[in-house]
Amino acid sequence: xxxxxxxxxxxxxxxxxxxxxxxxxxxxxxNFANVATVLNNGNVxxxxxxxxxxxxxxVIKGAIMDFFEYDIPVMIKNEVSLRKIIQNNPFLKEEGINxxxxxxxxxxxxxxxxxxxxxxxxxxxDRYAVVENCVYLHIKGPFYKTKLSNRNIERELDILSTTRSxxxxxxxxxxxxVEAKKE
Numbered sequence: 030x031x032x033x034x035x036x037x038x039x040x041x042x043x044x045x046x047x048x049x050x051x052x053x054x055x056x057x058x059x060n061f062a063n064v065a066t067v068l069n070n071g072n073v074x075x076x077x078x079x080x081x082x083x084x085x086x087x088v089i090k091g092a093i094m095d096f097f098e099y100d101i102p103v104m105i106k107n108e109v110s111l112r113k114i115i116q117n118n119p120f121l122k123e124e125g126i127n128x129x130x131x132x133x134x135x136x137x138x139x140x141x142x143x144x145x146x147x148x149x150x151x152x153x154x155d156r157y158a159v160v161e162n163c164v165y166l167h168i169k170g171p172f173y174k175t176k177l178s179n180r181n182i183e184r185e186l187d188i189l190s191t192t193r194s195x196x197x198x199x200x201x202x203x204x205x206x207v208e209a210k211k212e
Contacts (some may be wrong), residue, residue: 039101111198155177
């Protein structure tokens with residue numbers, strides 16, 4: 030099956046710099062096939078026929094720790110979960126929505142309602158919608174200026190999270206499909 034590993038907090042102004050070529054080689058050394066990286070911020074597409082799916086986070090985190098000596102949070106998605114995430118975006122139902130203003134914060138768990146309410150205390154003109162383990166964002170200006178940053182969302186919800194642009198999310202789905210695999 031084809032998966033995407035979402036690595037949080039690398040190559041984004043942090044001290045956790047990982048060369049994507051080295052990461053790709055590491056994944057291949059752990060018997061993952063058809064490995065590709067997308068952008069430079071920790072998106073790794075791969076095929077897995079070796080490990081049980083419920084061990085992928087542990088295997089990849091461990092490999093990164095052993096090789097790079099970084100404790101990097103990792104989330105795993107597959108085509109089915111990415112397709113559902115895309116279909117659940119409430120902002121896509123709005124007429125004339127500009128996808129360049131959409132972002133997605135992946136959550137490692139589903140937040141309880143009382144935690145979701147805490148997001149309403151973040152004063153911003155930007156909009157959000159929490160659906161299951163995702164926070165869909167509509168950001169009016171540059172992302173780096175929003176108060177709905179990954180750090181703020183993670184702090185308020187008290188759940189590990191990582192954010193990607195909507196264009197990246199769509200690209201990840203494209204690359205996890207069977208058709209992309211055959212190319």
